[in-house]
Amino acid sequence: MIRRPLLALLPPLALAACTAPTGQAGPAPMSEKPANMREAGLQRVVGKTAAQLAALFGPADLDGREGQARKLQFVGPACVLDAYLIAEKTGAEPVVTYIDARLPSGDDIDRASCIASLSRRDAAP
Template sequence: MIRRLAPLLLPALALAACSTPSGPSSTPAVPSEKPANMREAGLERVIGKTAAQLTALFGPADLDGHEGQARKLQFVGPVCVLDTYLYPSKTGAEPVVTYIDARLPSGDDIDRASCIAALSRRAAAP
């Protein structure tokens, strides 16, 4: 029975071996260019900025987390929550924001530029 199934199984096993990754990469991929959806008007106040520049704009982060080379800073205001993701552009470089996400406190989506503007006003308030 196995002899009859072998011709059918060998091509399947060979195909499976081709699709198996060879192993984890030794260095994580670092985004080198802004994704297309990060080129919207109003996002330039945050995209490409360092953690210090974000703190100057919004005040201290409400959450500061690290995972590998990535850093996530979260800023929370009464209007929205802004998540900023910072990556070094090259090994040893200071991380800068390459991606942002925004949501209402309820979890629903909000326009990212509107959230940036609202949080900027929060930091400017006495």
């Protein structure tokens, strides 16, 4: 017979079994784009290399690493776009697998609108 206090431990133990131990790499990159990266307007960025992003937006305002991902940040007057690039295979050139967009205030903004705004930033007088 299982006592009630022990039943309370089952959900946290089950969750702990699903997480990777500290220091180990997370799951391998997905070969198919996540559903939220298939939105209209995102195809101009998702799957692109750093050089292709620079051709579209100009040089990145921030270029850094977060784990195995490379983060390129592009800042415009209307929004900030973070593009995360990961090599899909060992030795392959990293490509954008995830993007995030926000207003300069930090509030969320539609990613496709931000991409459109940033692609026009160098064309402005």
